Amino acid sequence: MFHPAPGAVYGFPGARRVAHLQSPHQRIEVWDTPQLGLLFTLDGRPMTSVGDEFVYHECMVHPAALAHPQPRQALVLGGGDGGAARQLLAHPGIERIVVAELDEAVLSMAREHLADVHQGALDHPRVRIVVGDAARFIATTVERFDLVVFDLTPPDSPAAELYTPAFYRRLKTVLAPCAMLSMHLGSAQFHLERAATLVRGLRESFALVDVMAAFVPLYGSLWLMALASDTLDAASLFKRDVEERLATRGVSGLRYYDAALHAGLFALPRGLREQLR
Secondary structure, X not given: OEEEEOOEEEOOOOOEEEEEEEOOOOEEEEEEEOOOEEEEEEOOEEEEEOOOHHHHHHXXXXXXXXXXXXXXXXXXXXXXXXXXXHHHHOOOOOOEEEEEEOOHHHXXXXXXXXXXXXXXXXXXXXXXXXXXXXXXXXXXXXXXXXXXXXXXXXXXXXXXXHHOHHHHHHHHHHEEEEEEEEEEEEEOOOOHHHHHHHXXXXXXXXXXXXXXXXXXXXXXXXXXXXXXXXXXXXXXXXHHHHHHHHHHHOOOOOOOOOHHHHHHHOOOOHHHHHHOO
């Protein structure tokens, strides 16, 4: 049983726990479910599942990557399951991907149980794993990144500091002149007030902020994501632009995102748009 919000409960009948451990940071569990296959949770919250991870990870990565004319360096904050890194690897022009994951135990659990999610990305030669606090990494790195993917636990977790305008200002010191950030905001049904707060914080720090939405079965909800940049506007890409960039870069094997879907990700219901202004 999972609790997406106070008073809301959902679950997967027949789920069987196949692995668990308590790290210094959180409780980590893997469940085998009839509905979505292996399901990964942190402190009882569903993070990803083999059955539908491609929806979330493709939306978090490809609209931002295609908005950039030539991304070379990418940073994933969190992302210890390897799903975001795997999607970034689909772009051959991306030379280096840094995954800054707080918890070594998450990486170990993913390597052992979530091969269908990362598909070897965690040990790919273009991927460098940095274990430790993401804020400390940002404060000390000399690297500059074209893409940053916020694949973190929610703001009401130990990652709270990373969802603030103060952190965004620090983050901008490691962004290349032409760069884009992607971030998940949470459920349109259960976390709308929080999502609106996050969007306002991004707009304090970035000139261009757009919100996307996709239904993610694991989360039982329409899931909100944001793209932020001072120079790039993913929402303005036409279908033919997305088609051409996917073809030119040789990106293939996607199961959810494509040129036909791109504009639809940004087509939010009127009431939702108004609440996220």
